Amino acid sequence: MSGAVISYNSTALNPTNYIDQHHLSAVIPSTSLTNPSTGAITVVDPENLAATGSLTFSVIAAPAVATVSATETTVTVGQQSTITLTLNPYPVAVNATATLTFTPAPPITVSDPKVLFSNGQTTDTTVPPINPSTTAVVIPFTFQSGSTAGTITVTIHLTLAQGGQDITPANITPITVTVPASPPVVQSPTLTGSGQSLQITAVVLSSTRDMTEAQFHFTAAPGRSLKTTDITVPLTAVFQTWYGSTTSDQYGTSCTYTQPFTLDGDAADVGSVTITLVNSNGASEPATVQPTMGP
Numbered sequence: 001m002s003g004a005v006i007s008y009n010s011t012a013l014n015p016t017n018y019i020d021q022h023h024l025s026a027v028i029p030s031t032s033l034t035n036p037s038t039g040a041i042t043v044v045d046p047e048n049l050a051a052t053g054s055l056t057f058s059v060i061a062a063p064a065v066a067t068v069s070a071t072e073t074t075v076t077v078g079q080q081s082t083i084t085l086t087l088n089p090y091p092v093a094v095n096a097t098a099t100l101t102f103t104p105a106p107p108i109t110v111s112d113p114k115v116l117f118s119n120g121q122t123t124d125t126t127v128p129p130i131n132p133s134t135t136a137v138v139i140p141f142t143f144q145s146g147s148t149a150g151t152i153t154v155t156i157h158l159t160l161a162q163g164g165q166d167i168t169p170a171n172i173t174p175i176t177v178t179v180p181a182s183p184p185v186v187q188s189p190t191l192t193g194s195g196q197s198l199q200i201t202a203v204v205l206s207s208t209r210d211m212t213e214a215q216f217h218f219t220a221a222p223g224r225s226l227k228t229t230d231i232t233v234p235l236t237a238v239f240q241t242w243y244g245s246t247t248s249d250q251y252g253t254s255c256t257y258t259q260p261f262t263l264d265g266d267a268a269d270v271g272s273v274t275i276t277l278v279n280s281n282g283a284s285e286p287a288t289v290q291p292t293m294g295p
Helices: 236-243 246-251
Strands: 005-008 017-020 023-025 037-044 054-059 066-070 080-087 094-104 123-125 137-144 150-160 175-179 185-194 197-205 213-220 230-234 255-262 270-279 287-289 291-293
Touching: 066 150, 066 175, 080 094, 080 150, 080 175, 094 137, 137 150, 185 270, 185 287, 197 270, 213 255, 270 291
Parallel strands: 185 291
Antiparallel strands: 005 037, 017 023, 037 054, 066 080, 080 137, 094 123, 094 150, 150 175, 185 197, 197 255, 213 230, 213 270, 270 287
């Protein structure tokens, strides 16, 4: 049997080493063992001497060792945060896939489509796969918290790049991040004026999907005076209509709020306006803006 050849799954293993008439040896290359499967070892003798029997064994995935952590477990609306996967050295290529879901805080029933990974999706997969390495690999999954109070849940799965077998260790459990209810947020306010008209526009977020009022404080321009410096505008009904419409669902709680004013005097009398919005959780940080005057 000095010319006999050992084969693995019908592929000859070269070289096959002759030890004696009862023993041969060969090495199965690691490239043949990268996918969980059942392998069959047989012996083929080109001199047609009898060679019977075979050996069947299973190739299984080695247990993965990994940890997952959150940068923080509570985030504010409009914030970016990160879930980090640390994978210990692994002998073959691996994919890590993170999936997030959002559950709004009661009594809110509308989800927030703006809770997304940095790729703009609710699923993020390492592409290309995590290649075999001799050191631990750290993979960040960054996401946006959206604008609605609720809970973000991130689940991570590890799979073999070849064959897709799930090798997620039992200690890798879903991570939950809370987006608490908070006062409104006022972003990018603008103030335009012309004649006896002023108009304030701002992007606003209200994590509770409600708004009760807007408070405006007017400051006179240098050398000018104002009869009225403080105005409160009720907003409950307006925002109930907006947040109750299906049109608003695609934006989370973000919207553009525009408030016009008709003045007794000239718009040039106004040096600045400070806007504070109030929802069921409290008052926003005041935002002050100076006017841009038109013709």
